[in-house]
Amino acid sequence: MLSACGGGSNPADQVASGTVTMQMDVPTLPSAVAEQVATPFSQSEPSPDAEPVFTPMAAGTNTATYTPAQIRAAYSLPDLPASGTAVTAVKAAQMGAGQTIYIVNAYHNPNAIAELAVFNQKFALPTCATKIIAPTAALPLAAASTNACEFSVVYNTAAGGMTATAPAYNSGWATEIALDVQWAHATAPLARIVLIEAPDASLNSLLGAIKLANSMGPGIVSMSFGAAEGSWTASVDSVFTAPKMTYLAATGDSGMAVSWPSVSPNVLAVGGTTLNYNGTGTRSEVSWSGTGGGISAYSATPSYQSNAVPGMGFTSRRVVADVAFNADPATGQYTAVMTPGSSTVNWMSVGGTSLSTPQWAGLIAIANASRAQASKAALGLPHSALYSQLATVPGTYASTFADITRGSHGTCSTCASKVGYDQLTGLGTPNATSLVNSLTGTNASAAPVVPSAAVSGTVGTALSFTVSVNASNPVTWTLSGGPAGMTISNAGVITWPTPLVGTYGPVITAKDTATGLTGQGTYSVTIAAAKAPTLTATSVIGRPGVALSFAATAVSSNPVTYAISGNPAGMSINTAGLVTWASPALGTYSVTVSAKDTKTGLTGTAVYSVKIANAGPVITSAAINGTVGKALSSSINISDATATSFRISISGVPLGMTFSLSGMNVIASWTKPVAGTYSLKVVVTNNNGLSTQATIPVTIK
Missing domain, CATH: 2.60.40.10 (Immunoglobulins)
Known part of the structure; x- marks a missing residue:
């Protein structure tokens, strides 16, 4: 799901208008299909808390419902600047500035702006200025702001135009809108978000919303809904070919299945995983059992799905998914939802491939913003870059994607995750910083990978550890977000001469000296209070x-x-x-x-x-001699004037020999002695802890 921008509303603040004449083919649906109803791919349940309770990201503690900060850390998204900090152009690009995300949904959510504002306040995200786009505004829109978030809501007609008439309210679609807007914003906090609300959930109306997005100008279209594919899907593929546009769609939440629009070869199909992340180290993921995906029954194999892609193999039809992100409702993400007419905020734990789709849309927005900084064109349809430029280069694939190799979503022969591409999660989930760097670079060179780790220390004891990195070339190091006094050397050695009690999250950045690509890792440094030396009394x-x-x-x-x-x-x-x-x-x-x-x-x-104490016990005994088969008995005397009790141990006893006590004497008896030479070891310890021992020979002839 995607998050949206929150903030104040200023009806007088209009989007700048301009006039551009465009000509393009207008795809239409067959009449038998046009009124088919799409389903939002989201699942939600009330959060376990009335308000989000932020689980400390301590080692060994897993989070059931994730916050934006935890998701950013898990997927290595760039850190957000502290509140009040001046944002550079490069940092703004890492937050999606200057890009537009179109959220396409059905029906109306009257609280979308208010929900976004609450979400932003709760999680300390940048606010979004509300921009009114009049139904008569000239299209395409003016360029998005390069330093601030803007949020607009428009209503489309089935023909792809705008109308002033808001659609009817639908609670299910309203929740879908809330999560799409909020999590798109959480991923790309400075991107402009335009929510397009279709009059109903018919495919004809939703297709009109996509047409309107195309008319509004360059951007990323996020579609968290779907309907069963059919022979008609190819007839509307051209709607996903507008210049400088990227289209993403959820693969569904019912296990192995193929749906439209994700099946289109021009749409990036987003599947889902089950995320396990405790705040340190590398995230752990398996394919979510409910994620959609499979082999199309109608769409031909696109050129980017070739045998050169690891795990792809031969396929006669288009296969979805292409990529994935966290989607399991059991590892959901906080979303603010409000009932119309009420100011009460209900915090939901949301999931579904609806959750993964807007976050990938935000990631594409970041990539496009970073490319703009490098004077490069927007990605447009990203499939070729992801499959051909990244996935076919082993080192690059490993650094830009986490390959999901466990989990299944059905019982078919292709329903299990495996090494390389699979229909559940596609190429895998993003290592965001490395992926954006690779998509921004002049080639597919892999950015350095800095694995996150946990380090512990003690107050008063100098701390030192070496950061690890996977890089093709030498790197330079920088450290940010660390405590005062912590430094990093040219060799990647972090030192802190005088650690203070607390838990810290320094971010270590490695920059490839040859390519300029960078990779980041967050270390969890825990400094415990000093402990006094311990001695064990004896x-x-x-x-x-x-x-x-x-x-x-x-x-x-x-x-x-x-x-x-x-x-x-x-x-x-x-x-x-x-x-x-x-x-x-x-x-x-x-x-x-x-x-x-x-x-x-x-x-x-x-x-x-x-x-x-005085001298310990004394053992007195003569050697024991006997004859085979003839019973014998011998006395072992114990004496100690100062003791009040004894513990007696005898070892080396031949089978058949028994012992009994008589006063201070131990009587050794053997009814049927067996020929041989034996040695009894007698150890006596008194109540003062003093002991003595004696060895008594036993000879049987």
């Missing part, structure tokens, strides 16, 4: 007069200094955290060890329990 056991040592190891992002307190005389700690006591004295001590971060000054502590 218990230490020793014996009187026997030298004791243990290590206190701190976990810290920076070097630390150690200190000790509450320690008995003679106990000390060195710079590595090693605690030593040459001659421990009998007793139990609570010793506090502290570790201080040398950069942040934060300190962590832990209390160690040091127990110095």
Whole structure:
């Protein structure tokens, strides 16, 4: 869906008039088809919130309903300038300035201007001045503004003229109009938008709206509706051939199917994907299961759909889609909708190929504006450039499009996405900055690709990381939108000597030194508050007069200094955290060890329990000897005057030997000894943590 321009209304501000005489063929529909009704390709549901709740684009958090800023980031559209910032001619071109987008729809939305204004205010988008185009105004229109958005609404007749009579209201088409206008504007915020409302949804009336757009002059026509194709479609293809005009249409929302007008070889057919983007790194997409597309039953294969296009293969008919964008209602985008007569704004989460189409129209507007900056003509029909100049060059294809290789929209043999072209998403979804640069350049050279990434750091610790880039030639680096103190070197190394707590989104631009093409990537830099060093407390056991040592190891992002307190005389700690006591004295001590971060000054502590006890238990036992088959019994004595309990472990026990306790003795019994030599390992640990062990030989002859 496309967004529209919002802003104030000034009825006295008329579009400049001029007189131009034009002559062209006027296509007409067969009478049996003219009254066929088209369907808007949009799906919507109430937003989960009465007002949009902007989901933080933190790593690992997926957004269910996307804002314009999130969509721009996901598809690498140029960043919008901050409010109040002077906009250069180049930046204005990146926002579609000087271009016109014609939104063709049926019926009337009386709130289109108000809805757009609310949408712009909510998402901090440029406002649009309302321009009145009188029904008697001379056509074509004067050139669009090169530094501001303008929004106009006109009503067409079936013959392609203008009328002062507004069509009737239709709630479904009104929602379609809202999303088309708002998301066209969100994509190309300085482009002029002219909403053309047909008197009804008949193909005859909608064809009249397209004819009116052609008469109004150069621009991009966005059509988010469709009807089943037929043998008649070729008879009206000429309506999509006006000079300096680009035509886009949605492929539909009912899975594998072919519809008009997207089937026309002169129309850029836009399919849909399911978008998954968490604000950092590269977006993830699969083909939306509801997207239209397929092989036409009537239209011949256009020349641009050749075997040279990866994945295209041989086809006897025109195949749609050509390109794609987010369309799944489950990954929808915010749209403001108002009921006639009410000032209440209802926020909808919209989807459908109606959503993807106006955004591609905005992208073409940006490309045309950038081409105008380079003194080049508008793209017109863009198929040849997209298929032949970009998709057939492997490096260029990879940088300008994201090839969608997963998903299906039916059970037919061509209904699954695959590497290269497929009928669900065409060539794929746009990497917008790289695509516009390639369409603007003198050739199909690929712009540098700067993958987005997430970086984390800590306050007080210098941050440094290297930006990656895919480029055919050496690049120069620039950094924008970063925090104070963050810089980038000629080698693409970003440094920040004194990071501050927060999350930042610096934009890194790589410029190809040979072609001048640029690519951008947004890094998510999260600086966490400094943490004190951590120490893990433990218990230490020793014996009187026997030298004791243990290590206190701190976990810290920076070097630390150690200190000790509450320690008995003679106990000390060195710079590595090693605690030593040459001659421990009998007793139990609570010793506090502290570790201080040398950069942040934060300190962590832990209390160690040091127990110095008398000599531990004593094991007394003679060697055990016996004869095969003759029962034996032997006693193992345990003694310790200071202990109150013991834990006894015996290993190396031959099968059949059992043990029992009798006072301070462990009785070993073996009913049927087996010939051999065995070794019992006895370990005794008392309640003070002191232990001893003994090895007792067992010989059976």
